[in-house]
Amino acid sequence: MSSSHASPSPSEVRRLLASRKIERVVVLGANGTMGYGSAALFTQAVPSVTFLARTKAKAEEGLAAAIKQVRSPTVASRSEVGDYENDLESAVERADLVFEALTEDFAIKKQMFDRVEKARRDDAIVATVTSGLSINELADGRGDSFRRHFLGLHFFNPPNVIVGTELIAGRDTDPELVDFVEAFSRTRLGREMVRTADTPAFAGNRVGFKVLNEAAQMAETLGPVLVDRIVGPYTGRALTPLATIDLVGWDIHRAIVDNVFEKTNDEAHDTLRLPDFMAGLMDRGVLGDKTGGGFFKRDGKTRLALDIGSGDYKALSEVPVPDMAYVDSIAGLYAQGRYREGMAAFLAAEGQEARLARKVVAGYLSYAFHRVGEVADEIGAIDRIMGMGFNWAPPSVLVDVMGPKAAVEMIGEAGLPVPEALVSAAKSGEPKRFFGHPHINIGRFFVAG
Amino acid sequence: MAAHSEVYVLGGYQTDFGRNWTKENKHFSALMRESVLGALERCDIAPEEVESAHVGNFAAELYCMQGHLGAFFTEVHPAFSGLPTSRHEAACASGSIALLAASSEIEAGRYDLQAVVGIEQMKTVSAAEGGAYLGTAAWYAEEADGIEFPFPKLFGRLGDEYDRRYGLKDEHLAEISKINYANAKLNPNAQTRTWYMNKEHALCRTEDNPAVGGRIRIADCSQVTDGAVCVFLASRAYAEKYARGMGRKLEEIPRIKGWGHNTARLRFADKVAESRDDEYVLPHVRSTITSAMKRAGIEDVSGIDGIETHDCFTTSEYMAIDHFGITAPGESWKAVEEGWLEIDGKHPINPSGGLIGAGHPVGATGTRQLLDAYLQVTGQAGDYQVEGAKNFQTLNIGGSGTTSVSFVLGV
Numbered sequence: 086m087s088s089s090h091a092s093p094s095p096s097e098v099r100r101l102l103a104s105r106k107i108e109r110v111v112v113l114g115a116n117g118t119m120g121y122g123s124a125a126l127f128t129q130a131v132p133s134v135t136f137l138a139r140t141k142a143k144a145e146e147g148l149a150a151a152i153k154q155v156r157s158p159t160v161a162s163r164s165e166v167g168d169y170e171n172d173l174e175s176a177v178e179r180a181d182l183v184f185e186a187l188t189e190d191f192a193i194k195k196q197m198f199d200r201v202e203k204a205r206r207d208d209a210i211v212a213t214v215t216s217g218l219s220i221n222e223l224a225d226g227r228g229d230s231f232r233r234h235f236l237g238l239h240f241f242n243p244p245n246v247i248v249g250t251e252l253i254a255g256r257d258t259d260p261e262l263v264d265f266v267e268a269f270s271r272t273r274l275g276r277e278m279v280r281t282a283d284t285p286a287f288a289g290n291r292v293g294f295k296v297l298n299e300a301a302q303m304a305e306t307l308g309p310v311l312v313d314r315i316v317g318p319y320t321g322r323a324l325t326p327l328a329t330i331d332l333v334g335w336d337i338h339r340a341i342v343d344n345v346f347e348k349t350n351d352e353a354h355d356t357l358r359l360p361d362f363m364a365g366l367m368d369r370g371v372l373g374d375k376t377g378g379g380f381f382k383r384d385g386k387t388r389l390a391l392d393i394g395s396g397d398y399k400a401l402s403e404v405p406v407p408d409m410a411y412v413d414s415i416a417g418l419y420a421q422g423r424y425r426e427g428m429a430a431f432l433a434a435e436g437q438e439a440r441l442a443r444k445v446v447a448g449y450l451s452y453a454f455h456r457v458g459e460v461a462d463e464i465g466a467i468d469r470i471m472g473m474g475f476n477w478a479p480p481s482v483l484v485d486v487m488g489p490k491a492a493v494e495m496i497g498e499a500g501l502p503v504p505e506a507l508v509s510a511a512k513s514g515e516p517k518r519f520f521g522h523p524h525i526n527i528g529r530f531f532v533a534g
Numbered sequence: 535m536a537a538h539s540e541v542y543v544l545g546g547y548q549t550d551f552g553r554n555w556t557k558e559n560k561h562f563s564a565l566m567r568e569s570v571l572g573a574l575e576r577c578d579i580a581p582e583e584v585e586s587a588h589v590g591n592f593a594a595e596l597y598c599m600q601g602h603l604g605a606f607f608t609e610v611h612p613a614f615s616g617l618p619t620s621r622h623e624a625a626c627a628s629g630s631i632a633l634l635a636a637s638s639e640i641e642a643g644r645y646d647l648q649a650v651v652g653i654e655q656m657k658t659v660s661a662a663e664g665g666a667y668l669g670t671a672a673w674y675a676e677e678a679d680g681i682e683f684p685f686p687k688l689f690g691r692l693g694d695e696y697d698r699r700y701g702l703k704d705e706h707l708a709e710i711s712k713i714n715y716a717n718a719k720l721n722p723n724a725q726t727r728t729w730y731m732n733k734e735h736a737l738c739r740t741e742d743n744p745a746v747g748g749r750i751r752i753a754d755c756s757q758v759t760d761g762a763v764c765v766f767l768a769s770r771a772y773a774e775k776y777a778r779g780m781g782r783k784l785e786e787i788p789r790i791k792g793w794g795h796n797t798a799r800l801r802f803a804d805k806v807a808e809s810r811d812d813e814y815v816l817p818h819v820r821s822t823i824t825s826a827m828k829r830a831g832i833e834d835v836s837g838i839d840g841i842e843t844h845d846c847f848t849t850s851e852y853m854a855i856d857h858f859g860i861t862a863p864g865e866s867w868k869a870v871e872e873g874w875l876e877i878d879g880k881h882p883i884n885p886s887g888g889l890i891g892a893g894h895p896v897g898a899t900g901t902r903q904l905l906d907a908y909l910q911v912t913g914q915a916g917d918y919q920v921e922g923a924k925n926f927q928t929l930n931i932g933g934s935g936t937t938s939v940s941f942v943l944g945v
Contacts, residue, residue, distance in 0.1 A: 095916060245730060275729075422560065422563065
């Protein structure tokens, strides 16, 4: 894990940018969603990007998707296509950056890195977009030069929309190179860069999918409509949790939570267990939006919701939902920019639904603060990836807006472990600000809906 | 006329211009609230200290069905109830007009600390409807009624006039667009900081970059933006007290050293007819710039370390280049080709990304320019800092070169 990381000065950024050139990028797996999305992103700042895939036709498909995604003819004019068999070595030997976006399979990546290692120039950077595999394990057994130039560069999907990006250095990655990739990605690709440790699912997915999965677990008894109403925008997110899982894809959700469940054993382990009903429905081909439906689907203009018991769908209007007037009054306060007042109303709201909502938020805060020192050096890194990768109110923002004392009470009421940092802030009585990113407007996370 | 301006700028706060407040389901008042509370906190000023407020806004009546915007300032904090407030309008120069009003009240000795808020929420309506609203900054009945997107067409004609008098190549306009977008990537509050853009894209002449008004294409245009910027202006007495409290010297607090303000005739055709025999296409804009320099005791643009100018379209920045005197009239292309406009160039223009890159919430632009000038001369502009900047000049324009306001801010 990197040490605590302050922003470099403008002159340091300029020095770093001048220290090497990224003029040729090779993207491996350029037909996949992350492959073509990342390749498209690179074309805005890099004169030559090579899309490689198993076949040239697949690479062409990736290029077509990239052009469609960013709607610029410069994607085509700056890009070449090729296949692994004929073009990999010739492309890699000229590349300044090799960007790996293959399927999330250790053996497949390893095999490809064997070829990349042989063909690459000694100074070429090799980055992987993996969201699930270990950077150190991927680098294990490779030569010194490869290990020094290898790192994780985890864009979120779709990269042209979501700017939060995780940067994961391996044990042997050259620190100067990490600084360079950060400066380049931030100033040339418009990324919000967050350094995380090489831990399962890194920082964003570790914390984010814990909350998403807990919502999925709640859906088993409450049903998806009520869950997305309870954990709605007023709890600090633009998109509700189950709609998010549908968008991401149930298979991706499963891959991430299974991976974290298997490789970690933290205080919230049970919330990372995939609900059985999801596994059952996936066997029947339900994967979310990409298969036409998940927790929700559309029938023309009608939005339908999954009935988990039967596996059938019902119009949302036919699903009874209890009266939750407190949500509307919070939204009304947010609409006028009165976020503190809105959060106070949330903490004071009565009823089962409000209590459940506070339990989810408490779980998020407790889990995020307990991951400091494990997935990242400081809560600020987790804050930024939750804010700019998930578009959720960062944990520190919620604590600041409700106040540490109220946060401690809420977490305690939910029966969850209270993070030490919050306990001491609540005790000291001194006003303390947890969120330390003056350029991120906290108001954007309090969606009035 | 005051021989020596004594209006100090204590800093301020800009909302993230990338936000869409309609999508957040937020009311206009939330935008004002965030900018003012943000500025109080950033500048470490207690709300009770503020004596008066001026709001710059173009068309909230149209975009938000809301007038009487000065009164909304009192909603931000209980301490503001009862304060004298007002609203100022001069199309895209509204923010600067509010600054002028506030600074003249300080010069008159009426108040010591003023809040100036520039604000516009524009994403409440479709692009076409918004385009028609913006048409009211021209002589609507004569120049905009029944015309789709009238302003790109008017500023396309500015390019045509340059072309007629001196020759103009589109690739120079594309380069201006590219620099603004590239600078915006360095500005964490810029609307387009994550957008896909490069020079080839700006130059492309396909459906990905369609024409919207003569030679003006999408990449030549500033943005439709929601945003607010609040800055604090202070008298010398207050600035002295403030500097002491912050452990700084008065000389470190930037001062509005000079200002310029002119209004030309409304219709573009009349402006061009008036300047027929002038070497400058928009001589009143030139006069605004030079009078601000003169009041600041600065002889010419060599005494200015950087510029935040009104690039509502690439043609308006092209015009600004020679009007600032960076090149001889008609030779703005030279500055483009020589790389003088880049952040580390001889005459940096719009290190923030300008209206094209940072965004153009109409009524907020003048205050945004002054805040960026403040950040530059106090060395707080982060990645888009012009190294060692001591004097920055702004140019804010309403209509088709109609109302122009310029400030020289320096330490």
